Amino acid sequence: MTDFPPRATYRLQFNRDFPFSAAEAIVPYLDRLGISHVYASPITAAVSGSPHGYDVIDPTVINPELGGEAGFRSLVDAVRARGMGMVIDIVPNHMGVAGGENGYWNDVLRHGAGGRYARWFDIDWDKPLLLPILGASLGEVIAAGDLELVDGALRLYGADGPPLRPDVPAQGDLRALVEAQHYRLASWRTANDQLNWRRFFTINELAGVRVEDPEVFEATHALYFSLFEQGLIDGVRVDHIDGLADPAGYARALRTRFDAIGGTRRAYIVVEKILAEHERLARDWGLDGTSGYDFMREVTGVLHASEGEIPLGELWEDISGRPSDFADEALTARQQLLSWQFAGQTDRCVAAFAALAASASASHPAFEAVTPAMLRRAIERLLWVFPVYRSYGVGNHGPSSDGAVLDRALADSTDFCPPGETEIARHIVEWLAGRGPGDATLAAEAVRRFQQLSAPIAAKAVEDTAFYRHGVLLSTNDVGFAPERFALDIGQFHAAMAARARDFPHAMLATATHDHKRGEDVRARLAALSGVPDIWAERVAGWMARTEGRGVDPADRYILLQTMFGAWPIDADRIKAWQTKALREAKLRSSWEAPDEAYEARAAELVDRLLADGTFTAEMEAFVRRLAPAATANSLAVALLRNTVPGVPDCYQGAELGDWSLVDPDNRRPVDYAARAALLERDGDPLSKPHLIARLLGLRRQSPALFSHGAYLPVTVSGPRAGEVLAFTRTQGAERLECAVLLKAASAQIGAGQASPGADWWGETMIDFAEPVSAAELFATAPYHINVAASAT
Structure with missing residues (x-):
C-alpha cells in the first residue's frame, strides 16, 4: 500500500511490444527518477494487437497480450517492493466491437434485444442493429462473392463474419438469411446517417456502454474493485467521462464503491475531462481532479507572449486566406x-x-x-x-x-x-x-x-x-486548449494555481499525454515564436517561397513548416505520417472517408524535397539553434512548474528527456530507457531537463507534505522585467520552497545567445521572497530558481 495522494506518476503505454514484463524491468529507473506511482494505460483485454488498449473487449479480464493476471501481479510486486504504487486507466464509456473478438457484442448479435448482454450497449431496438462493416452495399457484396455461407456460418471477405441467430436455420437464400438476423449488414458509409447505437465519437468499431445501469456498472467494474481490494491498484483514471449518460452519478458511484472497499484507504480518482476556459470541475463528484489537460493548457498559455498574437494572426491570414479568429474556424x-x-x-x-x-x-x-x-x-x-x-x-x-x-x-x-x-x-x-x-x-x-x-x-x-x-501558432492547438485565448498572463496563471490548490490539490498535472497533438518540448519551442513574430515572419517567407509551385495549399505548407521547426530534427517517415493524418483530420483537401491520394502524394513529395534540400535543412538547423535558448528556457519552465505547483505531476513515458513527438501514433513510439537511466546517473547540468526533473522529484520525496498540502503563494516581482518572471513559494509548517521561472523573453534570449539574459537586460528587477532579491542574480546561470528555505512563520 502507498500513501495518498500519489507523489508523482509516470504514464506507461502498454501493448504487446511493451508488456508488463518490460515495465517491470524499468521500475528501478522510475524509482531513482523519483516516481511514486506507475500510471498504466488500460490493462484489460483489448482487440488483438491494440496499440493503446482503449478498444476493450472484456473489462473483466487482464489483457493476456500484456502478460495477463500473472504478469500484472509480478509488475505490482516489483512496484510495491520499492514502496511505489499503481494507478490504472479504465474505459467505462465504450468497448471494442470489431473483428468478432468481443463475446458480449457477439451475444447481442446472436440474440438481439432479448439477449443477456443487450442492456450493456446503448442500442435503439426499434429496428435491427445496424452493422456497417461492408465495403459496398449488401447486394454488391453478395454478388461479388465476398459474403458467403460456409458450414453454417457467415464468411465475409475471407474471414469469419458476424454470428447468426440460433433460432433461424442457416440455409436457403443468403440474402434472406442475412435479413432475418437481429442486425442489418450495410456499407460503412451508412453509419453517419443510420447508425442506431451510440458509438465513441465517429468510430464504428467502438460501441457505447450503458454504465448508468447498475448491473452493467457492477459487471464492468468488478475487476477494478477486486484489484483495489487486493491492494494491486491505488486508483484509476477514468477515460472520457463526458461520454456517459450521467457523469456525476457515475463518479459518485465509483467513489462510493471504492470507499466501501478501502475503508480508511482512499482511492485516487481522476477523470479525463476537457474543461472550457471558465469551466470548473464539480467539487461534489467525489473526484481528486482531472487528468491534467487543463494544466497543460495553462502552463503552455503562460509561455506565450501576448504581443505575438496580432502579427502572427495577420501572417496566417496573409498566407492562408483563412481567419485568424479561432471561433470562426x-x-x-x-x-x-x-x-x-x-x-x-x-x-x-x-x-x-x-x-x-x-x-x-x-x-x-x-x-x-x-x-x-x-x-x-x-x-x-x-x-x-x-x-x-x-x-x-x-x-x-x-x-x-x-x-x-x-x-x-x-x-x-x-x-x-x-x-x-x-x-x-x-x-x-x-x-x-x-x-x-x-x-x-x-x-x-x-x-x-x-x-x-x-x-x-x-x-x-x-x-x-x-x-x-487553424495555423496561427500551433502551440495553441492541443487537447483541452482554447486557441481563442492566445496567451495567459502571470496573474491569471497564479489565479488558476490558487484555485487548484483550493479545490483539487491532488489533481493530475500533465504536459504530455497519449492524446497530445505535439510533445511538450515541441510546444515549448513553438511558443518561443510568439516573442519574435517578426523574426519568424522573415525566416518563413523564404521557406514559403521555396515551396511554391508544388501543388500544395499555402496553409498546409505553413503548418508543415511550423511542425518541422517544432519537432526538428525529424525524419521523412515521421513527418509524412503526421502530414497525412493532419490533412485527413482537417477535411479540407483530403479526409479519412475519401482520401485525395494525389494531393497527399504531392504533399509527401514536398517533404522529401525539403529534406533533400541542403540549403533548407541548413537554414532550419540554424534557426532552431538561434531559438534554442528560448526553447530551452520554456522547456525548463514547464518542467519546474509541473513538479512544484499544486497537484500531482505526471511524466509521460520518455518525456523526461526531450519530447519531440507529434500526434499519435508518433507519441507512442518505443522509449530508450537504458539511455535515460544512464543519463540520470551522470547528468548534473542545470540546463538539462532530466536533471531538473530528478532534482524536483527528489524534493517531493524528501518533503511530500510541502507539495501535497503546502500553500501556494504568489511572489511580487518589481522592476522593468516584472512581466517576464513568474515567482511563488510553497509553504507547509516550517518548510518553504522558493520558485521562479523566466518567461516570454525570447527576444532577449536570442540576443544574448543563452537562456539567461545578462544583468544589463534585467536592470533593477527584484523578486520579493523573504526579502527582495535581484533577478539578475537569481537567474545568472539558469532561467529558473529553486531554493528550499525555512519558513518565515
Missing part, C-alpha cells in the same frame, strides 16, 4: 460535421425532443405548433455554439453550474435562429436545465440524447478538425 467545423458525421445521432436527438414536446402539449397547447423541423434547427444552432463539452442535468434536475452555460448557449444561438424560432431554442434550454414541461421520462431521454451529442461534436469539430485547420 470552430463554428464552421461544427456546422459541417453536425450535418455530416452526426446526422443520424441528430435525428435521434430530434425525435426524442419531438416526443417530449408532444407530451408537453397536453398541458401547454402551444407545443402543438412545434414541429420536428423547428426542433432540429434549434438543436443544431445550440450545438453550433455550445460553450462546453456538455451540460450535466438528468432530465428533472440541473446543477447550478449549468445555468450560465445554458444562458450563454441560448444567447449565442439567437444570431443563427430563423425569425420567430428563438423561442424553440429557449424551450430546449429549459428542458436541459430540468425546468421544461412534459413527461419526466421523455425529458430525461431527450436531455441525455443532447448531452451525448454535444460532447462528441465538440471533440470532433474542434480538436479533431478545427485544430488541424
Whole structure:
C-alpha cells in the first residue's frame, strides 16, 4: 500500500511490444527518477494487437497480450517492493466491437434485444442493429462473392463474419438469411446517417456502454474493485467521462464503491475531462481532479507572449486566406460535421425532443405548433455554439453550474435562429436545465440524447478538425486548449494555481499525454515564436517561397513548416505520417472517408524535397539553434512548474528527456530507457531537463507534505522585467520552497545567445521572497530558481 495522494506518476503505454514484463524491468529507473506511482494505460483485454488498449473487449479480464493476471501481479510486486504504487486507466464509456473478438457484442448479435448482454450497449431496438462493416452495399457484396455461407456460418471477405441467430436455420437464400438476423449488414458509409447505437465519437468499431445501469456498472467494474481490494491498484483514471449518460452519478458511484472497499484507504480518482476556459470541475463528484489537460493548457498559455498574437494572426491570414479568429474556424467545423458525421445521432436527438414536446402539449397547447423541423434547427444552432463539452442535468434536475452555460448557449444561438424560432431554442434550454414541461421520462431521454451529442461534436469539430485547420501558432492547438485565448498572463496563471490548490490539490498535472497533438518540448519551442513574430515572419517567407509551385495549399505548407521547426530534427517517415493524418483530420483537401491520394502524394513529395534540400535543412538547423535558448528556457519552465505547483505531476513515458513527438501514433513510439537511466546517473547540468526533473522529484520525496498540502503563494516581482518572471513559494509548517521561472523573453534570449539574459537586460528587477532579491542574480546561470528555505512563520 502507498500513501495518498500519489507523489508523482509516470504514464506507461502498454501493448504487446511493451508488456508488463518490460515495465517491470524499468521500475528501478522510475524509482531513482523519483516516481511514486506507475500510471498504466488500460490493462484489460483489448482487440488483438491494440496499440493503446482503449478498444476493450472484456473489462473483466487482464489483457493476456500484456502478460495477463500473472504478469500484472509480478509488475505490482516489483512496484510495491520499492514502496511505489499503481494507478490504472479504465474505459467505462465504450468497448471494442470489431473483428468478432468481443463475446458480449457477439451475444447481442446472436440474440438481439432479448439477449443477456443487450442492456450493456446503448442500442435503439426499434429496428435491427445496424452493422456497417461492408465495403459496398449488401447486394454488391453478395454478388461479388465476398459474403458467403460456409458450414453454417457467415464468411465475409475471407474471414469469419458476424454470428447468426440460433433460432433461424442457416440455409436457403443468403440474402434472406442475412435479413432475418437481429442486425442489418450495410456499407460503412451508412453509419453517419443510420447508425442506431451510440458509438465513441465517429468510430464504428467502438460501441457505447450503458454504465448508468447498475448491473452493467457492477459487471464492468468488478475487476477494478477486486484489484483495489487486493491492494494491486491505488486508483484509476477514468477515460472520457463526458461520454456517459450521467457523469456525476457515475463518479459518485465509483467513489462510493471504492470507499466501501478501502475503508480508511482512499482511492485516487481522476477523470479525463476537457474543461472550457471558465469551466470548473464539480467539487461534489467525489473526484481528486482531472487528468491534467487543463494544466497543460495553462502552463503552455503562460509561455506565450501576448504581443505575438496580432502579427502572427495577420501572417496566417496573409498566407492562408483563412481567419485568424479561432471561433470562426470552430463554428464552421461544427456546422459541417453536425450535418455530416452526426446526422443520424441528430435525428435521434430530434425525435426524442419531438416526443417530449408532444407530451408537453397536453398541458401547454402551444407545443402543438412545434414541429420536428423547428426542433432540429434549434438543436443544431445550440450545438453550433455550445460553450462546453456538455451540460450535466438528468432530465428533472440541473446543477447550478449549468445555468450560465445554458444562458450563454441560448444567447449565442439567437444570431443563427430563423425569425420567430428563438423561442424553440429557449424551450430546449429549459428542458436541459430540468425546468421544461412534459413527461419526466421523455425529458430525461431527450436531455441525455443532447448531452451525448454535444460532447462528441465538440471533440470532433474542434480538436479533431478545427485544430488541424487553424495555423496561427500551433502551440495553441492541443487537447483541452482554447486557441481563442492566445496567451495567459502571470496573474491569471497564479489565479488558476490558487484555485487548484483550493479545490483539487491532488489533481493530475500533465504536459504530455497519449492524446497530445505535439510533445511538450515541441510546444515549448513553438511558443518561443510568439516573442519574435517578426523574426519568424522573415525566416518563413523564404521557406514559403521555396515551396511554391508544388501543388500544395499555402496553409498546409505553413503548418508543415511550423511542425518541422517544432519537432526538428525529424525524419521523412515521421513527418509524412503526421502530414497525412493532419490533412485527413482537417477535411479540407483530403479526409479519412475519401482520401485525395494525389494531393497527399504531392504533399509527401514536398517533404522529401525539403529534406533533400541542403540549403533548407541548413537554414532550419540554424534557426532552431538561434531559438534554442528560448526553447530551452520554456522547456525548463514547464518542467519546474509541473513538479512544484499544486497537484500531482505526471511524466509521460520518455518525456523526461526531450519530447519531440507529434500526434499519435508518433507519441507512442518505443522509449530508450537504458539511455535515460544512464543519463540520470551522470547528468548534473542545470540546463538539462532530466536533471531538473530528478532534482524536483527528489524534493517531493524528501518533503511530500510541502507539495501535497503546502500553500501556494504568489511572489511580487518589481522592476522593468516584472512581466517576464513568474515567482511563488510553497509553504507547509516550517518548510518553504522558493520558485521562479523566466518567461516570454525570447527576444532577449536570442540576443544574448543563452537562456539567461545578462544583468544589463534585467536592470533593477527584484523578486520579493523573504526579502527582495535581484533577478539578475537569481537567474545568472539558469532561467529558473529553486531554493528550499525555512519558513518565515
